[in-house]
Amino acid sequence: MQEFNAIETPENVELAQPLAGIGSRFMAGLLDHILLGAGVSVVGFVSLIVFAGLERWSAELAKPSWLALISLLGFAAYWGYFMGFEYFWNGQTPGKLAMRIRVTCDGGRPLGFVEAAIRNLLRPIDALLGYAVGGVSMFVTQRAQRLGDLAAATVVASEQPLDYGTSDQRRGLDFNWEPEVTAEALLASGLSPQEYRALSSYWMRCDSWSIETRARVLPPLIAPIVQRLGGPSPQAPLETLEAFVVALLQGEKPRS
């Protein structure tokens, strides 16, 4: 299972489509089945009252028409709910809407009727043993596809708004500056090439980590460097340590 589905746009650019996790898909399915059950019960109950009223008027007709209606309704609910919603709501059902996930073709294009039909005609197979079949399929496929998704060539994408964060200029550090190993920088900083590479790869990645992870990773990384070259204590606040890393990478010799 991956987090992203790479899609190729007509502009020949690869975009990353975030995939929905098994958890949100399970919750969406649960919600849909609850809604479906509730909807069928309500309609069945209301129609029962209506037809019970009609029975006084024509006993011959009321009960058979109610039975006929119920079997059509049950059929439409069982096969039509997912197929219909996914087709007319562009890949969403009420449950998926609530969980902010959407079915799309695996190339990122919106779902068509045939895709909606295939993935939901195979739903009863995926739903065997309480969706165990579909669940196993989602675990072992790269894009978390159940059998219906594999046959229909669809994926379920997440549309949770991403938190882009605002760390870029927060501490006056330019996160977009890219370190480059030069002989001058190495000589000036006194770092070994390995140390320089370790620090620069930390710097390139750290903005996608949480503050806690950074505070855990950085001190042991720079402890031996500080010991040899001097600098802030590894117990210093993260901001001080990261400023120190930038200074080193830019070829400044630490002043002890």
Add this chain to the structure above:
Amino acid sequence: MTPARFLGVRGPAWDRLESLLSRMPRGNLNALTEAELHELTRLYPAVAVDVARARALRLDTRTLRRINALAMRAQALLYRRERRDVVGSVGRFFATDYPRLFRALYRYVLVAALLFFVGFGGSYATVVLDPDTAYSFVPGALDEVDGQRGLSAADMSERFRRMPNAPLATGVMTNNISVAFTSFGAGITAGIGTAYVLLYNGAMLGGMAAHFSNAGLPFAFWSYVLGHGLLEVFAILIAAAAGLRLGLSLVLPGRLTRTASLRAAAREAALLVLGSVPFFVIAGLVEGFVTPSELAGSWKILLGAALLGLALVYLLGKGYRLRAALIRK
């Protein structure tokens, strides 16, 4: 270009795209003026290219995610499907595409028929040779009317008359369509599930036919079954053929990968099974309204044969003329 300069030059375009997109949360194009829509179509490809450049410049993950998400949202808006005319495409499907699809896949229908009749013949022979085995195929309740055991033609018509027409028709219809859909889906088990459905249903019918034949009532049985059954079994065979197509695509993918082969087969097979629905509707109406009626048995059989004949004429004959016209052009 340095990352900082890139951000400075391109940042305003991203902000602009973001503000345009945020004004159309439901994808409603009417929320924008014409000029803004034009702007959107120019912004999107530029931002899509920015994603590739940002990756090459190794920009930080947050910026990358932001412009990737922007490009994704714009992409979903601009490359959406046009609203199709549903009635028109369903009409076109049945007028030309479906008969052609059937003719392309008729070999699968023949294999399905073979499996069905193997089940039928096997159980028929078993029950004729050893009448006691009948109850493996026939529900025991079939032999009882008002607690009395015994089969007679009068009992059969009595049993049918007790069911009101409409619920019988819709119940049979929806049940058969569900079986059809399931036998398509069961094809993903390399066709084993579909083969089982075919053998099982064939064996049920064969067992019942032999049971009534043993009781000396073969005509009564067939006159009740064939009126709706010819078309119904034919439709089941079509649906099962779709399942077999799905299964064979996994067993023998040819030069494709198994996934690619499954995808290609699933489209054809799903259309094949969806197109069989009208046959089930017609067969269900016949079973609900004609089969229980007082009509003579031979007329019912004739009706069943006529319906099957019409279905075959439709499936084998439709859709040629248009193709010929297209070739002439």
